[in-house]
Each structure stands twice: as structure tokens, then as C-alpha cells.
Amino acid sequence: MAKPKRRFSCQACGSVSTRWQGQCADCAEWNTLVEDVPQTVFSAKHHLSSGGRAIQFEALDAPSEPLRRRGSGLAEFDRALGGGLVPGSAILMGGDPGIGKSTLLLQAAAHVVRAGGVAVYVSGEEAAAQVRMRADRLEVSDAPLRLAAATSVRDILTTLGEMAPPALLVIDSIQTMHSDQIEGAPGTVSQVRGCAFELIRYAKENGVALVLVGHVTKDGSIAGPRVLEHMVDVVMSFEGERSHQYRILRSIKNRFGPVDEIGVFAMEGSGLAEVGNPSMLFLSGREDSVAGSAVFPAMEGTRPVLVEVQALIVRLQSGATPRRAVVGWDSGRLAMLLAVLESRCGLSFSSAEVYLNVAGGYRLADPAADLAVAAALVSAMGDKPLPANTVWFGEVSLAGEIRPVAHASIRQREAAKLGFSRACGPAGPNAPERSANYVGIDLLPKLVDRILANA
Numbered sequence: 097m098a099k100p101k102r103r104f105s106c107q108a109c110g111s112v113s114t115r116w117q118g119q120c121a122d123c124a125e126w127n128t129l130v131e132d133v134p135q136t137v138f139s140a141k142h143h144l145s146s147g148g149r150a151i152q153f154e155a156l157d158a159p160s161e162p163l164r165r166r167g168s169g170l171a172e173f174d175r176a177l178g179g180g181l182v183p184g185s186a187i188l189m190g191g192d193p194g195i196g197k198s199t200l201l202l203q204a205a206a207h208v209v210r211a212g213g214v215a216v217y218v219s220g221e222e223a224a225a226q227v228r229m230r231a232d233r234l235e236v237s238d239a240p241l242r243l244a245a246a247t248s249v250r251d252i253l254t255t256l257g258e259m260a261p262p263a264l265l266v267i268d269s270i271q272t273m274h275s276d277q278i279e280g281a282p283g284t285v286s287q288v289r290g291c292a293f294e295l296i297r298y299a300k301e302n303g304v305a306l307v308l309v310g311h312v313t314k315d316g317s318i319a320g321p322r323v324l325e326h327m328v329d330v331v332m333s334f335e336g337e338r339s340h341q342y343r344i345l346r347s348i349k350n351r352f353g354p355v356d357e358i359g360v361f362a363m364e365g366s367g368l369a370e371v372g373n374p375s376m377l378f379l380s381g382r383e384d385s386v387a388g389s390a391v392f393p394a395m396e397g398t399r400p401v402l403v404e405v406q407a408l409i410v411r412l413q414s415g416a417t418p419r420r421a422v423v424g425w426d427s428g429r430l431a432m433l434l435a436v437l438e439s440r441c442g443l444s445f446s447s448a449e450v451y452l453n454v455a456g457g458y459r460l461a462d463p464a465a466d467l468a469v470a471a472a473l474v475s476a477m478g479d480k481p482l483p484a485n486t487v488w489f490g491e492v493s494l495a496g497e498i499r500p501v502a503h504a505s506i507r508q509r510e511a512a513k514l515g516f517s518r519a520c521g522p523a524g525p526n527a528p529e530r531s532a533n534y535v536g537i538d539l540l541p542k543l544v545d546r547i548l549a550n551a
């Protein structure tokens with residue numbers, strides 16, 4: 097019989113290799129490769145095509161119960177979830193350390209309790225006294241929440257088995273949980289996977305909405321195996337800059353709803369406050385007459401959010417390699433836009449440092465931001481402030497065309513409501529009503545001419 101191949105898997109990222117190495121070739125962590133226990137190997141005699149039970153096929157149009165949802169008491173949280181917590185579902189919530197995951201979930205749990213449900217909050221990271229202190233600060237300490245500091249999944253499930261299933265179960269965090277039936281320290285791939293599996297099974301069998309907090313690695317993905325993201329129904333990320341007040345809750349995967357709605361919160365002295373109308377948040381402190389600042393009407397799901405894009409261009413005297421630094425936007429996209437401005441519009445950035453910043457710690461993902469970024473860059477380049485009453489949106493192609501984007505009319509309307517009477521965007525049949533307030537531009541060079549001529 098052939099010798100079974102040995103297999104090593106990285107305990108940090110889950111990648112598999114056929115030989116042991118000191119450093120993982122995928123995530124570059126040291127000493128994380130561990131040999132996998134060989135799985136049962138089926139011999140040729142062992143066919144899987146007989147001996148099983150027949151499964152039932154179901155009709156797609158068979159009647160099924162409508163999805164029940166339960167409000168978490170935080171409207172912005174419910175919005176990001178697509179309408180509230182679904183009993184029997186598992187949610188994985190990732191986010192940088194200190195961004196406010198524990199705060200958000202403690203608040204949500206307290207709200208569920210106040211609305212008459214039972215909520216259990218298990219902290220594996222903090223002692224009960226620390227959580228109590230936070231609850232005091234959040235002014236929720238009177239809520240009869242079931243709070244425990246525990247890390248053993250067996251203890252947690254035994255305790256839960258002896259009480260009526262709660263409406264909400266929060267596990268903070270999955271990386272601190274461990275099971276005595278699985279080898280390895282807490283936080284290793286096998287522990288995280290095994291513990292999550294047991295907790296999710298409990299949640300599904302008992303109609304409990306389960307929230308697992310997940311640590312995030314340096315590159316922003318949820319630590320532990322990717323398979324965790326496949327196991328849960330909803331993956332959410334809690335984003336923001338720690339130095340800024342605003343936080344955005346985004347769902348990245350949602351088996352029960354759309355993934356484009358966001359929840360917006362402000363971190364205040366007494367916890368996270370909901371921001372129901374975020375459209376003006378990321379504009380504060382704008383100076384009218386500064387070159388390099390452009391306002392972009394971004395769309396987050398069904399809500400427009402106005403964001404300020406700032407560009408700074410520093411000419412270099414020496415031949416040093418110029419820097420490009422981006423906060424809040426994709427650096428690859430900036431490189432592309434600079435290349436288009438160089439080759440299609442005749443601008444030169446080769447001896448200039450380029451800095452781009454999205455105000456307020458906001459992260460732009462909307463492709464329609466291209467035109468606002470281009471406007472900010474050209475304005476900074478020519479030292480020509482943009483008109484203070486104008487917003488910019490449109491996607492820029494490699495050929496330098498300005499492409500139509502979704503929701504152009506909603507963007508223009510929201511901007512007008514907030515005092516930006518003019519919008520500059522793509523020309524063409526899909527452009528909003530041709531009015532004196534809308535400037536349609538089809539090619540990037542025309543935008544450059546317009547700005548440099550101080551339109």
C-alpha cells in the first residue's frame with residue numbers, strides 16, 4: 097500500500113503544505129505549521145454509492161414559513177443585518193481591536209433584555225468586573241443580562257443546556273474559546289473551527305441568534321480559518337478609525353438579506369450612539385477656498401453619504417522616488433487614476449508626491465468616487481480651489497471616459513438638499529435631468545480643462 101502523504105496546515109491562516117517549513121509560505125507567520133492527523137482513507141472496496149438512506153427532494157415552490165426577525169433594539173444594527181436578528185442564525189463580527197465590538201454587542205444584548213428577551217453575553221477576553229464597568233458606562237447595568245466570563249465551550253454549552261434557550265447569545269471572542277476534545281491552544285485553526293461548529297449547532301437547534309466576535313489580522317481579514325466565514329450565515333465588519341468618532345457596521349455576507357446597507361454609529365462617552373442620517377457626517381470642518389478638496393456623494397445601500405476627498409501634491413526638487421499615500425481609498429485605484437491623468441490629460445505626477453485622504457475615517461468603496469478623486473487631484477495640482485457648491489461623481493475608464501454610475505439622480509438630489517446646488521457627473525442618456533444644476537462631462541481632459549480654467 098502506498099504511504100499516505102503527509103500534510104501540514106498553518107494554524108494561523110489554514111493553508112496546507114506537503115512538507116514542514118519554519119515559516120508559512122502564505123501568511124509568513126513563523127512556527128505555525130502543524131502536521132494534520134490523517135483522515136480516514138476509504139479503500140477501493142468501500143464504495144459510497146450504496147448503504148445510505150434515501151434523501152427527500154423538495155420543490156422550490158413548497159410553502160415555507162416566512163423568516164422571523166427580532167429587533168436588536170439598535171436600528172442601525174438591524175439595518176446592517178437586513179432587518180434584525182434571525183433566530184437560529186450565526187453572525188461573525190470582525191473589526192480592529194478597540195473599535196467597539198464589545199461595546200456594540202453589550203448594548204444590543206441589553207436592548208434585547210429590556211424588550212423582554214433573554215440574552216447571554218460570554219466574555220472570554222475580559223473579567224466579569226470589566227464588562228460590568230463597561231455596562232455602567234453604557235448605563236445598561238440595570239438590564240438583567242446573563243453575563244459570564246468563560247472560555248470552555250463545554251462549560252458554556254452545558255450551562256445553556258440547563259436553561260431555556262436565550263434569544264441572543266454573544267461569544268466575545270471565538271479566538272478565546274477552547275474545547276477539551278480538540279487538540280491545540282485556543283485560537284488555533286482546529287480549536288476555532290471546532291468551537292464555532294459546536295456553538296453554531298447549538299444555535300441552529302435551539303433557535304438562538306448567535307454572534308461570534310472575531311479578531312482581525314494585520315491585513316484586515318478575520319483571524320483563524322477562512323472556513324469560519326463559510327460556516328456562519330452573516331459576516332459583518334465593524335470599521336472606522338480609532339482616532340475618529342464614527343463607526344460603520346457593514347455586512348460582507350448575509351444569507352438573509354442584502355449586503356449593501358450599512359449601520360452608522362458615533363462612539364461617545366456613554367457608548368455607541370446611532371446616527372440615523374449620516375449624509376453630512378463626513379464633511380465637517382470644510383474650508384471653502386482650499387485647493388484639493390472635492391465632495392463626493394457616495395451611496396451606501398439606499399442611503400447617500402456625502403464625503404470629502406482631499407488631495408495634496410508636493411513637488412520634489414531632487415530625483416528621489418516620490419511617495420504616494422492613501423487613506424480611505426484603494427491605492428491601486430489611485431495609481432490607475434494618476435496613470436490616466438498622465439497619459440490622457442497630459443498632466444505629470446512623476447516628480448510629485450501625492451497624498452490622498454478621505455475625511456472622517458471613512459472608507460470609500462464606491463467606484464463612482466473616481467471623478468471626485470480626479471477633481472481633487474487636478475485642483476491640488478493646479479492650486480485651483482473647486483467651487484464650494486459642487487459635488488462630483490462618475491467612474492473613470494482607462495481610456496479617460498467618464499462612465500455612468502448607479503443612482504445618479506439620488507446622489508444629485510441628496511447633495512442639493514444639503515446645499516450643494518451643482519453636480520458634475522457623467523454625460524449621456526443616463527445622466528440626471530438636464531438642468532442648469534447638472535454638468536455632464538464625457539471625457540476626463542474636459543474636466544481638467546474646466547478645473548484649470550477655474551470654472
Ligand code: TYD
Pocket residue numbers: 191192193194195196197198199200230233234363364365366367368
Ligand atoms: P471595545 O468595545 O472594547 O472594542 P473591541 O471590543 O472592538 O476591542 O471599545 C473600546 C474603545 O471604545 C475604548 O478605546 C474606549 C471606547 N469607548 C468609548 O469611547 N465610550 C464608551 O462608552 C465605551 C464603552 C468605550
Ligand code: MG
Pocket residue numbers: 197198199221268
Ligand atoms: Mg472587545
